[in-house]
Amino acid sequence: xxSYIKGTLEETMEDKIVxxxxxxxxxxxxxxxxxxxxxxxxxxxxxxxxxxxKEDAFSLYGFLTKDDIKVFKLLLGVGGIGPKxxxxxxxxxxxxxxxxAVMGGDAKAIAKAPGVGGKTAQRVILELKDKLNIEDxxxxxxxxxxxxxxxxxxxxxxxxxxxxxxxxYSSSEALSVLSKIEITEEMNxxxxxxxxxKQMAMV
Numbered sequence: 395x396x397s398y399i400k401g402t403l404e405e406t407m408e409d410k411i412v413x414x415x416x417x418x419x420x421x422x423x424x425x426x427x428x429x430x431x432x433x434x435x436x437x438x439x440x441x442x443x444x445x446x447x448k449e450d451a452f453s454l455y456g457f458l459t460k461d462d463i464k465v466f467k468l469l470l471g472v473g474g475i476g477p478k479x480x481x482x483x484x485x486x487x488x489x490x491x492x493x494x495a496v497m498g499g500d501a502k503a504i505a506k507a508p509g510v511g512g513k514t515a516q517r518v519i520l521e522l523k524d525k526l527n528i529e530d531x532x533x534x535x536x537x538x539x540x541x542x543x544x545x546x547x548x549x550x551x552x553x554x555x556x557x558x559x560x561x562x563y564s565s566s567e568a569l570s571v572l573s574k575i576e577i578t579e580e581m582n583x584x585x586x587x588x589x590x591x592k593q594m595a596m597v
Contacts, residue, residue: 396454400440403432409481411456413441422456423477425485431458446477455481461530465489472521474514482507483518493526494551495519498569551577554586563594 399422401415406429413420422441433439441456442463455477457463462484469480483492486507495503496519504515551572558568568590575589 395445396443398440398442399454399456401438403435403437403439406432406435411439411441413439413456420454422454423481424456425481427485427488428456428458444477453477457484459489461489465492465526468522468525469518472514472518474517475510479507479510479514482509490530490552493530494555494569494573496522496526497565498573500570500573503573550581550583550586553583554590557583557587558590567594 399413399415399420401413401420403411404414404419405412409426409429410421410423411429411432413422422443424441428441439458441458442460443457444455444463444466446453446455455466457466466480466484469475469483470477475483483504487495487503492504494500499519501512501515501519504510504518505512510518554572555565555568558571559565571590571593572586574593575586577586581589
């Protein structure tokens with residue numbers, strides 16, 4: 395029904411925002427990551443939305459990029475994951491982090507989302523492995539203009555995956571080993587590669 399809503403950000407709450415569009419205030423549920431990336435109240439925002447219809451309620455869910463809304467809809471197709479569960483997952487991890495976790499079989503990372511247990515996390519991996527494309531991580535996306543830009547750790551991780559693939563490892567092998575390494579902001583690509591190769595040598 396709604397592809398997106400563009401208007402003035404009137405209010406932010408713990409898990410939702412209010413966007414005014416021509417005098418109508420839209421109450422939109424959003425993940426924590428959206429709240430962190432939003433411009434100040436009073437600014438113009440564009441929120442890609444999904445309308446969830448139930449017998450007793452109509453609820454809007456919103457994201458700042460088309461990629462986020464696409465992955466949100468994929469999560470809704472997973473058995474046992476409703477809108478709240480999908481929102482919880484995308485509150486603790488970005489869509490690219492989810493791709494890394496799914497392709498690397500990292501159920502623990504997904505299970506960090508409130509209300510998402512280990513079995514549900516495994517189901518997410520099983521059902522989305524063929525639907526999420528790791529190459530999408532390396533593409534330029536319609537990222538909103540927010541302060542700070544792309545987190546450095548994500549850039550290092552992406553480059554490390556590409557380097558390991560260039561060395562002959564598969565994407566799943568690269569993602570699997572990187573999921574076992576704690577990548578800090580002080581680490582560069584060379585540091586991550588050394589840790590990854592050391593980890594692989596131990597297998």
